[in-house]
Amino acid sequence: MSPKSGKSGKDDKGRAGKDRAGSDRAGRTRSKAKPGADETAARDAVAAIPPAAPAVAPVQGASGLRRVVITGAGTVNALGLDVASTLAAFRDGRSGITQLDFRDVERLTIQIGAQVHDWNPETYFNRQQILLYDKFTQFTLLAAKEAVAQSGLSFHGELGLCSGVVLGTAGGGLNTWDENYRVVYEEGKNRVHPFVVPKLMNNAAASHVSMEFGLRGPAFTVATACASSNHAMGLAFQMVRSGAAQVMLTGGAEAMLCFGGVKAWEGLRVMSKDGCRPFSANRNGMVQGEGAGVFVFEDHDHARARGADILAEVVGFAMSADAQDIVMPSAQGAERAITGAMRDARLNPEDVGYINAHGTGTAANDKTECAAVAHAFGHHADRLMMSSTKSMHGHIIGGTGAVELLACIMALRDGVIAPTIGYQEPDPECALDVVPNTAREARVDAVLSNAFAFGGLNAVLALRRA
Amino acid sequence: MPTQVHDRIVAIIAEQAMLDPADIRPDMTPAELGIDSLGMVESIFAIEEAFDISIPFNANEPEKSDFDVSTMGSIVAAVEKLVVAKA
Numbered sequence: 164m165s166p167k168s169g170k171s172g173k174d175d176k177g178r179a180g181k182d183r184a185g186s187d188r189a190g191r192t193r194s195k196a197k198p199g200a201d202e203t204a205a206r207d208a209v210a211a212i213p214p215a216a217p218a219v220a221p222v223q224g225a226s227g228l229r230r231v232v233i234t235g236a237g238t239v240n241a242l243g244l245d246v247a248s249t250l251a252a253f254r255d256g257r258s259g260i261t262q263l264d265f266r267d268v269e270r271l272t273i274q275i276g277a278q279v280h281d282w283n284p285e286t287y288f289n290r291q292q293i294l295l296y297d298k299f300t301q302f303t304l305l306a307a308k309e310a311v312a313q314s315g316l317s318f319h320g321e322l323g324l325c326s327g328v329v330l331g332t333a334g335g336g337l338n339t340w341d342e343n344y345r346v347v348y349e350e351g352k353n354r355v356h357p358f359v360v361p362k363l364m365n366n367a368a369a370s371h372v373s374m375e376f377g378l379r380g381p382a383f384t385v386a387t388a389c390a391s392s393n394h395a396m397g398l399a400f401q402m403v404r405s406g407a408a409q410v411m412l413t414g415g416a417e418a419m420l421c422f423g424g425v426k427a428w429e430g431l432r433v434m435s436k437d438g439c440r441p442f443s444a445n446r447n448g449m450v451q452g453e454g455a456g457v458f459v460f461e462d463h464d465h466a467r468a469r470g471a472d473i474l475a476e477v478v479g480f481a482m483s484a485d486a487q488d489i490v491m492p493s494a495q496g497a498e499r500a501i502t503g504a505m506r507d508a509r510l511n512p513e514d515v516g517y518i519n520a521h522g523t524g525t526a527a528n529d530k531t532e533c534a535a536v537a538h539a540f541g542h543h544a545d546r547l548m549m550s551s552t553k554s555m556h557g558h559i560i561g562g563t564g565a566v567e568l569l570a571c572i573m574a575l576r577d578g579v580i581a582p583t584i585g586y587q588e589p590d591p592e593c594a595l596d597v598v599p600n601t602a603r604e605a606r607v608d609a610v611l612s613n614a615f616a617f618g619g620l621n622a623v624l625a626l627r628r629a
Numbered sequence: 630m631p632t633q634v635h636d637r638i639v640a641i642i643a644e645q646a647m648l649d650p651a652d653i654r655p656d657m658t659p660a661e662l663g664i665d666s667l668g669m670v671e672s673i674f675a676i677e678e679a680f681d682i683s684i685p686f687n688a689n690e691p692e693k694s695d696f697d698v699s700t701m702g703s704i705v706a707a708v709e710k711l712v713v714a715k716a
Contacts, residue, residue: 432688489667
């Protein structure tokens with residue numbers, strides 16, 4: 164989105180997204196046509212541009228862009244196997260971080276993680292399905308079923324043709340890689356199960372979701388490390404907003420808590436041996452989690468017409484690349500994604516009441532993120548709340564943004580701000596209100612969700628109260 | 630053995646810093662050597678492999694690690710201690 168279109172006056176505040184979107188598109192076309200032309204003339208100018216022109220959205224009536232709402236949510240993570248139990252843990256400030264339990268764990272230096280213990284796939288899937296579903300697919304499918312059930316949608320017939328799924332994951336079927344490498348390298352076997360490839364591929368979860376619900380439109384997987392699900396949800400938002408799809412299932416999953424997965428992370432020396440304490444001066448690294456979050460992003464008019472319960476509205480998204488370092492984050496890159504999302508959403512800084520932070524609990528991320536937020540929000544940075552729920556569900560890598568979106572929805576819908584638990588000592592370099600240790604009641608109208616990945620890839624979503 | 634250990638560590642760090650081993654002095658800090666945090670993690674890995682030791686180092690709190698990486702001299706001393714402990 165061009166900076167020009169971001170110059171939203173205060174008069175835009177609170178106006179319907181559809182109108183906002185409409186003026187936005189006209190604003191962009193104005194810069195393409197003649198300055199000062201009225202909107203009708205600008206639209207005529209758009210119509211005169213060949214349809215291949217990439218920067219101009221297809222003309223869809225007067226308003227162009229659609230509003231996008233969330234009508235279903237589902238999750239599996241260490242805090243619970245559904246949304247209700249996860250939100251209860253957020254409210255109670257309960258940690259899901261425990262002693263890790265899987266094969267060869269005794270050979271790891273890092274012994275803790277937010278693992279989904281007592282996971283019995285037999286409870287949810289039959290034998291043939293389990294042969295095809297890696298754990299990340301299992302988590303995704305369970306979360307997707309919860310989300311679709313809440314939405315009340317059925318994708319039989321026409322709706323399935325214009326609905327799809329875009330999910331994020333960083334490692335895909337890592338447990339499957341791990342188990343089968345062990346079989347051929349350690350155990351010396353020369354044969355693996357025939358389904359290893361369809362089980363481990365990164366798009367397996369998205370494909371199984373499409374098959375489960377009959378989603379026959381756009382379906383794919385996004386891999387941008389720790390920002391994967393925010394990128395996925397941002398693309399889903401853009402697809403529904405542009406009219407490319409009517410409903411998108413979106414979110415992400417990760418199941419990296421296996422010997423090889425944790426061993427690889429150990430190498431970077433950024434993991435904590437004793438706990439996740441985001442923004443606390445005595446933080447000493449990240450703690451990995453596992454799980455999935457899946458949401459139903461639906462065209463607003465479609466949702467309203469069928470009387471659906473709207474959980475929140477998705478109003479903006481921006482992504483940026485640091486183009487700097489493969490692991491060290493950049494405050495400028497993060498800030499550009501934050502301000503970009505607000506611009507896309509037509510939000511002023513003072514509209515934003517809560518930010519779900521990336522907040523990994525590493526020395527580098529937390530101070531960089533606080534610097535980015537402080538700079539992006541100016542004086543308002545001292546008034547907004549920002550918490551990291553990774554202190555509870557761990558860093559779910561490619562699925563983390565999806566599980567964290569639940570905290571955003573809880574803030575908007577229930578007026579409860581999830582805390583940053585494990586907070587022990589103030590850090591002058593993280594001098595924001597990080598909602599330490601205890602959940603807080605507060606009415607907020609708009610929220611952001613940050614994700615800043617290794618590789619310098621940033622993705623920020625903006626949501627509004629429905 | 631200490632001289633051998635010393636020379637091997639200097640060689641590893643020199644390679645990481647892209648310097649001649651003769652240019653590395655014990656009082657030099659990683660920053661002066663041009664080694665950033667990822668470079669330090671890489672150097673420590675190379676030292677662990679060279680001496681078959683395990684170095685307790687967390688990039689989030691290098692100053693709090695039992696393994697002192699503040700200067701070239703402190704790194705050599707810490708590795709020598711671990712090598713002796715192993716033998």
